[in-house]
Amino acid sequence: NSSNISTAEKKSWIETAGEVISTAFPAWVALGCLLGLLKPESFNWVQPKWTVMGITLTMLGMGMTLTFDDLRTALAMPKELFTGFILQYSVMPSSAYFVSKLLNLPSHYAAGLILVGCCPGGTASNIVTYIARGNVALSVLMTAASTMSAVIMTPFLTAKLAGQFVAVDGAGLLMSTLQVVLLPVLGGAFLNQYFRSLVRAVNPIMPPIAVATVAVLCGNAIAQCSSAILVSGCQVVKAVVLLHAFGFFFGYVVSRVLGIDVSSSRTISIEVGMQNSVLGVVLATQHFGNPLTAVPCAVSSVCHSIIGSALAGIWR
Numbered sequence: 001n002s003s004n005i006s007t008a009e010k011k012s013w014i015e016t017a018g019e020v021i022s023t024a025f026p027a028w029v030a031l032g033c034l035l036g037l038l039k040p041e042s043f044n045w046v047q048p049k050w051t052v053m054g055i056t057l058t059m060l061g062m063g064m065t066l067t068f069d070d071l072r073t074a075l076a077m078p079k080e081l082f083t084g085f086i087l088q089y090s091v092m093p094s095s096a097y098f099v100s101k102l103l104n105l106p107s108h109y110a111a112g113l114i115l116v117g118c119c120p121g122g123t124a125s126n127i128v129t130y131i132a133r134g135n136v137a138l139s140v141l142m143t144a145a146s147t148m149s150a151v152i153m154t155p156f157l158t159a160k161l162a163g164q165f166v167a168v169d170g171a172g173l174l175m176s177t178l179q180v181v182l183l184p185v186l187g188g189a190f191l192n193q194y195f196r197s198l199v200r201a202v203n204p205i206m207p208p209i210a211v212a213t214v215a216v217l218c219g220n221a222i223a224q225c226s227s228a229i230l231v232s233g234c235q236v237v238k239a240v241v242l243l244h245a246f247g248f249f250f251g252y253v254v255s256r257v258l259g260i261d262v263s264s265s266r267t268i269s270i271e272v273g274m275q276n277s278v279l280g281v282v283l284a285t286q287h288f289g290n291p292l293t294a295v296p297c298a299v300s301s302v303c304h305s306i307i308g309s310a311l312a313g314i315w316r
Contacts, residue, residue, distance in 0.1 A: 032215035036223035040223035059147075065203075080255075095250075097161045105239055111162040112293040115280050116300045117157075118153065122301075125270050125308065128270050134270060135266075139267045139270065166290075224291040240303045244303050248269050248273030275301075280294070
């Protein structure tokens with residue numbers, strides 16, 4: 001019996017550690033980016049194929065938190081979910097385009113900002129919604145809905161909006177999104193449905209793995225262009241902060257105007273404001289010639305995490 005107790009204790013210790021690491025994720029990502037900026041050579045070991053594996057694993061972990069019922073509900077789109085979905089793919093892409101024009105961003109940065117604006121909701125938004133006492137079920141469904149439709153929406157909107165700044169490989173974006181987003185999420189949901197005990201065993205270690213992946217991918221994206229960022233970084237940070245501020249603000253205000261309750265409006269705000277920036281980093285690295293395109297995506301993952309966590313703290 002004592003052995004049972006010790007395994008339970010060990011399990012809860014792993015879970016607690018995982019939760020602590022996940023909750024502090026803005027700090028880890030910021031550290032990764034800072035390291036990439038000041039000591040770019042510390043990311044020399046990162047191979048391009050690892051970035052794809054890392055995000056695939058992260059999305060698989062996200063899929064493992066979903067059931068097929070969740071996915072069915074996500075596709076059926078009740079009112080709050082539909083509102084959030086429309087805001088996700090209207091507010092963020094148009095804000096990114098507007099901010100690029102407003103700040104007169106160089107084309108590579110503009111393309112990166114628009115790419116991140118067209119990405120689906122971030123996986124971390126579920127943690128932040130939980131901290132903010134929002135509607136976690138809605139958050140999970142919104143992330144699922146925007147993620148499943150990202151296969152069409154992200155390449156289509158990026159090609160439309162960023163196409164005038166740089167050449168966009170729409171078909172390539174589509175294939176990559178299918179490969180690193182849709183398939184792992186469906187795979188994770190499948191495992192959760194039919195191999196529940198396996199999923200229960202690995203679930204506690206998935207969030208820390210996701211956090212580490214995001215920190216490394218973003219740090220690496222910054223490291224690739226550290227010298228350029230030290231020259232023109234301020235402009236990118238300003239653009240990214242504006243983009244996310246618009247997302248959080250309009251996400252909340254429009255939801256309230258439409259008569260959605262406070263808890264769900266907070267959730268929609270967090271979902272719209274927080275992006276799957278790492279997907280942006282991976283797509284930028286794979287499909288845009290200039291490494292600078294990935295910079296707004298990497299900066300974005302720090303910014304939206306910090307703004308989101310701050311909001312969560314206030315709303316809590």
